[in-house]
Amino acid sequence: MAFEICFSVAMLFSLWLAAECDDLPFEVHQVECRDHYVWAVVELAFAGEDVHFEAVDETGIHPITEEYAAMCGYTASVLPLSGLVELRSSYFSCHTENKDGVFKLNFNLLVTHDGHLVRYNFNKTCTPAAAWSPREITCEVNYMEVSLRNEVTCSSVKMADDWNDALRAPYTSAVSDWQVVFQRAGEQSMPMNVSEARKQGYWFDLMDERLVFRTPYGQPDSFSTEMSGVPVEVVHATLFSRQSWVVIMVDLVAACSMDEGSYDNGYIMWDIPDMLHPLVSGIYDTQVNVGVNGKLEEQPVAEQRGYMVEKHNATVMISIPYNAEGGYRKSLHLMGDLYEYYVFHLYVEQISMDEDDVNTRLRFQKTLATPLLPRPVFTENRTVLEDRVFTVYLGDVPEDVKLTAVQLNGHMYIVPFINSSGHTITEVVHDNHTHDYTVQVPFDHHVVTEQFSREDEAIKHMLDINFTLTVLPENEHFYHHTSVYALTDASPPEFEANCSETGIIFKMDHRPFDYLWFISIGSERLTPELAAEHKYNMRNDSQSLVLEVPLFTDGYQYKDFSLKGFLGTFEVLVRDHGTSDVQTQVTKSCPFSPKEFIACSTDGMMTVMVDLSWVVALGGIPARTNLADKYCGPKEADDTRALFSFPLNSCGSIIKLGKEYVTYENVVFSTKTQALKYPSDSSNIQGVKLQCTYALAGLHRLFSVYKFDSDTEGVGQIVHPAQSPEVQQEPIGFNEVLQTPGPAVRHTRPFVKQPPSQHIRVSSLVKNLPKGTRGATQLQVRYNGL
Template sequence: MAFEICFSVAMLFSLWLAAECDDLPFEVHQVECRDHYVWAVVELAFAGEDVHFEAVDETGIHPITEEYAAMCGYTASVLPLSGLVELRSSYFSCHTENKDGVFKLNFNLLVTHDGHLVRYNFNKTCTPAAAWSPREITCEVNYMEVSLRNEVTCSSVKMADDWNDALRAPYTSAVSDWQVVFQRAGEQSMPMNVSEARKQGYWFDLMDERLVFRTPYGQPDSFSTEMSGVPVEVVHATLFSRQSWVVIMVDLVAACSMDEGSYDNGYIMWDIPDMLHPLVSGIYDTQVNVGVNGKLEEQPVAEQRGYMVEKHNATVMISIPYNAEGGYRKSLHLMGDLYEYYVFHLYVEQISMDEDDVNTRLRFQKTLATPLLPRPVFTENRTVLEDRVFTVYLGDVPEDVKLTAVQLNGHMYIVPFINSSGHTITEVVHDNHTHDYTVQVPFDHHVVTEQFSREDEAIKHMLDINFTLTVLPENEHFYHHTSVYALTDASPPEFEANCSETGIIFKMDHRPFDYLWFISIGSERLTPELAAEHKYNMRNDSQSLVLEVPLFTDGYQYKNISLKGFLGTFEILVRDRNTSEVQRSTVKTCPFTRLEFIFCSTDGKMTVAADLSGMIPPGDPARSNLMDKYCGPREADETRALFSFPVNSCGSTVRLFKENVIYQNEILYTRKLRESTQLSDNSTEQSVAVNVPSPDRVVVECMYPLSGLHRLFSIYRFESDTVGVGHITTSPSLTEPETTTMKPTVTVTHTTPPTRRTRRPAVFQPAFHPPVRYVRVSPFRYLESLKRGKKKSLFLFMINLKASQFKKSLFLNLFSTGIKGTTHVKANDKHV
């Protein structure tokens, strides 16, 4: 914005006013005509604190300095609490144009923008709505002003003799020019003309209808006194002039209450005497009206706001609630604490009526402030334990104080929080010019510290919060600290489970209170010894426990078994240290694929997938079968077959050993061979069809420990405490093939089989089972008791014994707890 410096040239005033100054933007200023002065304000953000005013009239430009303002009737103030720069100008100020009761005022505002000085002009024309009282006294913050009507009124009060003596000197020395003397404590100064008085800071002016006298506070000719216990500053000037044989004398007395105000029990109080000075106000009648910021309030409004005017003896006491509407509040940080104070620009009108029914209207502009009042903010723990979220309320924060940062257990976060921080903060603004904040932090947030309380046997979640609050606009920081904690039941440890190609991996991070529980696989406690026994890979250090469970080790459960694969499930239990009750379970199910596998379940079922591609001669896996040719595969593809059958069926054999019992079966092909046979008696060849098993076979077997058996055979069901260990073995046939009935003279010639493939090693593949109390493995009734006998006999008796041979004939009852090695059963039963 372009600007030019305004020059004080009277001859070019009108041209300069139009061309040299910018008009003050309408949106940043306000000008009003009030009852005895012009009120103008400019936004502080626009003007800045380094602002100056100039009065402009036909004689030129007059800078309004502090001294000049007090003498000429101006009051300029920077009001940071309201964000304004204020100028009050009396209608009788030095450079006001007054014609027929119409007052015109012109001003310049000087501000600095971007390092450059800029002048803005504003003006106002006012016609006061209310009529002037015969005597008007204004007590501004920087000057006193008295204006009198030009009509001379003779008082009916009889003057004292000393007063007449005091007037003798002015009377005898009076000249035609106006002169003035100042009187104080029975003394009077030497007469001086008006021009000399102006040099000393006094202003006298004779306007169209009124005589005006104005003086700053603290002049040498003023004096202080007390009226009804209230300090009062008084200036008593006598203006006189001799016109022929008549001397005209006018008493111009200004008296203002100098009470600084007080604060008590939540009220700001200010006192004025009912009679400021005998020559100023009488005691016949007095009326007091109160307002703020240069405006009087109607009586109902004043009462609603809590303003009180009370008269005690000869003193008028004005009381205002410290936080009443119309005041300004400011926060202040001092010595690490937060304080506040309130400022009121009090406006009081006192109307006094003397015995001659002459009104004296006194107007007071007084700025009152409370002392520094402690203003602590407070915090409140509003945490709901079930939500597992710390909720901390910071309340009663003044509107000029902002929360700028929050420190959570040493971690600093700037307000507002980012959405990804995991914690939140909300602000609520209230009508009483305060606001509050609510901080929420989940218990499981990484900043929250946890500690096990042995006394409470609970987890103690702790959060230390340090709020950084900033006082505006000074940007002064202060801090408010609080600590909260919450007790929750100690939660059992939790495992993280992941699938791998070879099994399932479980991981648990250690906590200080994990000793309240123990880990088990089924009913067995997890120890390094148990892990070694079951071939688990366990790593346990100060940070975490890692358990790798290979496939087919103890504890697995299998389902959805097919040639495409199966699902393996493993479960880890967390049990209470004292009661062994299960507190938490971590179950992980993973898909697996294997070319071959075998499962021996606790209910006596063998499920096996075997690769038959290496059998000689090759065949269709779908046409393979077990020892019982009616037991075919449940599923087959080009090279493999899947069988699922009870271990004591489909031609299985049972072998009993010192500590184990083994169920064995074979997967084979059955084919018809055409062979030529030569009859010895007539050398005639006959073609005889014989069924010959394949020379190669796949042997499958399940081995169960006797320690887990309570009953070896049962006609109802098979049950075992543990799963069996499965083997898949490819080997040559050990059993001679059975042939059809032949005549004795016929010689059977067998076709020589092709070369057999190399024997594959046995694979041990355990499976998971639920715990049971006993096992029944035979489809026969059991004997009533075991009888002593030779161990060797029973051992030989059980070797290579086919399960089908026992049907309807043999009942054995072998209790695993009584078997030591191989036991001989005495054959006293007629079936044995």
């Protein structure tokens, strides 16, 4: 038996009560009229997570609690991923004013600021753009809602017998007041009036043109079943009333997919049945539209984003790429690893057409989330060896993860690095909501460790990096570790050389692989014993080697002599430990300006600058002084000093030959003190005695040719006369003379041209000395100036 549903009901509302509160700042909220509800959001940073809403109408203020929201058509949510607090209010909600298809809604937002509860008001007036379908069903996240047009063409489909049996009891027990029965699994509840149903959480409302039924999920009168393999929650309510001899019965069925969704091969999938419920038969066409965040997308846009809607038998399968636009992504640190998940607020519209060309519009609001997906960041060694800089790339870092610190070989640095740290870090943000970091550390940075790799025969530079990454906004830390190394040719140690007033200072910082080389001065290896022998000052600790070479000690070379001074050059050699080959040499030249000096070269030149203050004190003039040969005068002179440079075997020099040494001696005379000839007893000379002493073992020729050739520089002495005013003030004994070994001073020509003579070995000359005098007697040979 078929029943004709023909009625017209009007419900009149006069709704408006202005709550005494502040208006919500427009820059922190947004309110929109959607197709079947009002959407309002407030920035989470403004509202906070402890936020509450109130519905306001002419009857007063009504707190929207969780239970009250499900019964009255409100959905309030805190959405931390989008940073919003959201309220969705059905146009048919309990406290909406509906007049001639215009819906007015008024709300309060309650937030806590600085410990005080503050109430803000916002409201909205909406006129839906699209006409209502004869049957509208909404599957919200917390309730189901059905609305029917009050004038519906009677169905041409004959009802089944079980349907007629189910309606017989309401028909026979109908009274004038509206009553309702709930049917499930072939059973039905006892009739109850609408007010009693509201007490149980059901909402029935007769509006201007529509009948509305709303129920929370999980009510005692709902039941779960499967439609085409999809779990569905169903509420089947029959509303009836006897009006005179006519019984009006309205069958209200809400069926919502309870599929929790699934994740497979990069897609979030959700299923809905093609047919709502067996009671709704005769459906021959179904259209499904998909969107997110309460808005449907046009078909081209949906396809571009990768949304797919496929029908398998009687099941509609919706698939969305997990990282498609419109979703929300969140990083999560769990048990030392980084994960991510994606959340979609899916919005689906299903339009079904029956045989009477009456359509049913079903709307779903469903929140779907992927499982936790591993989200590893990665590092890449982008070091270019020629740059001698470690370049390490940290990539695929999600936008809600920040690099906050970097540990380099145990040394912690907070990001961003300070400019003076010696290393750098740069960040690049990408359009795919990720960013990356590049850390650069020079090979010679103090945090980089080095060791010699015998396998590679190279220096191995090593850097251990531990990145500290922080997940926002929870500020949870996790770590990503990597190690890099680079091989470079083993380079000899490097010295830093600086001049001082008294000599040259060499400094070398130790490295772990410095044992591959050793340091030498000339051909002799630098040791503490050698330094002591040559009167070098050497300090060698775990950090560095410092060698101070005083002026006039062994190893110096001198040039550019003048009254202003000279250049002193000292050379340090770095030799291969295995072959003793010279790998590098560090040569440092420094200007020196001592009061007086003497240099005895390997090629037989004596260069001396003498302080003649005592001559001046006696009325003499330094420029008029001369050597033993009166024709050998100074090259340069000033008020108190004179510079002489001459071959050892000229200018009246005498030679004193001992067993192991030979000494060349000359004298600086003044016209005030000059003797007629060089006295045999040189201790009585009234002048400045000049001496150069050489080891016989290092001389290649002596008394044979006038080309002097010595392996080493001679030891020079300047001996002032005992009766000079200076000496009278500060007596200097013969054993307390200025003794200055000097380097080679090479001249292109001798001062005096002398005839060649035969080659005579010194050893033969000493051999022919009378017995008993070889060790004690000095052989004196006079070289007269020619």
